[in-house]
Amino acid sequence: MTPPRRADAERNRGLLLEAAREQRDRRGAVPPLAELAACAGVGVGTAYRNFPSRGALVEALALEGLRELLTEGRAALATGEADSLDAFLTRAVRMLVADPSLAEVVSRPADASPPTLQAVGDLHGVLVDLLDRAQQAGRVRADLTAADVHHLVCGVQLAVRLAGSDAAAGDRFTAVLLAGLRA
Amino acid sequence: MTPPRRADAERNRGLLLEAAREQRDRRGAVPPLAELAACAGVGVGTAYRNFPSRGALVEALALEGLRELLTEGRAALATGEADSLDAFLTRAVRMLVADPSLAEVVSRPADASPPTLQAVGDLHGVLVDLLDRAQQAGRVRADLTAADVHHLVCGVQLAVRLAGSDAAAGDRFTAVLLAGLRA
DNA sequence: ACCTGAACACCGTTCAAGT
DNA sequence: ACCTGAACACCGTTCAAGT
Numbered sequence: 363m364t365p366p367r368r369a370d371a372e373r374n375r376g377l378l379l380e381a382a383r384e385q386r387d388r389r390g391a392v393p394p395l396a397e398l399a400a401c402a403g404v405g406v407g408t409a410y411r412n413f414p415s416r417g418a419l420v421e422a423l424a425l426e427g428l429r430e431l432l433t434e435g436r437a438a439l440a441t442g443e444a445d446s447l448d449a450f451l452t453r454a455v456r457m458l459v460a461d462p463s464l465a466e467v468v469s470r471p472a473d474a475s476p477p478t479l480q481a482v483g484d485l486h487g488v489l490v491d492l493l494d495r496a497q498q499a500g501r502v503r504a505d506l507t508a509a510d511v512h513h514l515v516c517g518v519q520l521a522v523r524l525a526g527s528d529a530a531a532g533d534r535f536t537a538v539l540l541a542g543l544r545a
Numbered sequence: 546m547t548p549p550r551r552a553d554a555e556r557n558r559g560l561l562l563e564a565a566r567e568q569r570d571r572r573g574a575v576p577p578l579a580e581l582a583a584c585a586g587v588g589v590g591t592a593y594r595n596f597p598s599r600g601a602l603v604e605a606l607a608l609e610g611l612r613e614l615l616t617e618g619r620a621a622l623a624t625g626e627a628d629s630l631d632a633f634l635t636r637a638v639r640m641l642v643a644d645p646s647l648a649e650v651v652s653r654p655a656d657a658s659p660p661t662l663q664a665v666g667d668l669h670g671v672l673v674d675l676l677d678r679a680q681q682a683g684r685v686r687a688d689l690t691a692a693d694v695h696h697l698v699c700g701v702q703l704a705v706r707l708a709g710s711d712a713a714a715g716d717r718f719t720a721v722l723l724a725g726l727r728a
Numbered sequence: 729a730c731c732t733g734a735a736c737a738c739c740g741t742t743c744a745a746g747t
Numbered sequence: 748a749c750c751t752g753a754a755c756a757c758c759g760t761t762c763a764a765g766t
Binding site for chain 2: 469470503505506509510513514516517518519520521522524525531534535537538539540541542543544
Binding site for chain 2: 757758759760761762
């Protein structure tokens with residue numbers, strides 16, 4: 363399946379991801395590619411050998427958060443409680459606000475890499491199940507789809523960001539969303 | 546106050562705005578500045594003589610929609626009805642979805658031109674009044690500020706856009722927002 | 729006072745040359 | 748097979764020269 367890579371190529375890929383993660387955490391955004399490549403100690407061409415584009419590299423970083431969100435979604439589903447949807451959506455909004463690149467990928471996964479599309483698809487499946495359970499229990503409006511809830515969460519994430527990513531505002535906006543979903 | 550401008554400068558300004566409006570309506574976005582200047586039949590330098598930046602030109606276009614929204618807000622306020630906030634927010638979401646540049650300006654007015662800041666400020670004032678009346682009537686949660694509602698509307702606008710600007714989705718999302726605002 | 733457009737800055741992407 | 752970095756494309760912005 364996966365073709366074997368030369369060890370140095372694999373190492374450079376890791377150096378690029380690590381440099382991107384460090385710069386993102388230190389400065390809030392992944393720097394331009396030339397600068398990023400310099401931080402990683404490689405040439406820009408090496409970045410393009412390991413990733414189809416700069417966006418794909420950022421996306422690979424976001425995938426870590428995406429999988430974490432997926433894990434939380436499955437845990438919420440496993441509780442078996444009808445209102446586990448609320449806890450999951452609250453957590454999702456917080457994670458999307460904390461990581462702009464994760465929000466970007468979750469909002470517009472259209473031209474993402476196969477692993478990302480897989481994870482987004484899995485996440486959607488979890489949301490379908492969580493929503494279905496909440497709707498069966500009569501706790502959420504029946505006219506909403508999982509895609510609706512997905513898009514609304516992305517919307518609330520933007521609202522919180524516009525409010526300066528303030529935690530209290532995030533709590534209020536999430537409360538508005540959850541109340542609005544009620545049947 | 547306003548220094549007198551030479552007639553040809555004023556005319557070029559109008560040509561640029563008209564070209565930008567036409568391109569936006571025909572192709573969904575204002576083209577790069579070199580192309581826009583060519584459409585208007587002027588040089589790029591002329592664009593910079595009339596606007597501080599390309600963004601400022603786009604913003605000047607959005608200002609038209611902003612003033613329209615302001616007019617509607619005042620009309621909603623003039624009805625004197627406690628639930629005129631709902632009608633206004635519904636209209637606001639539709640207008641923001643229909644015009645990305647308007648949504649951009651309403652979402653992030655920070656570094657906008659004085660006339661735009663004025664209009665955004667006026668709009669905020671109208672929203673304060675509409676919200677206050679709805680809260681006094683016990684129709685909307687008391688813990689929400691006008692800024693909260695402002696940000697939430699921007700968020701719903703994004704959600705609708707992510708749903709492909711579908712009108713039915715817009716209606717559902719607006720319904721979720723309005724229900725969520727209820728006391 | 730205003731106009732033009734070549735030149736510059738910035739950043740993502742490609743590709744010829746090298747190991 | 749992989750690496751490097753100069754070169755290219757694109758687009759916003761500036762400014763010297765012209766009217």
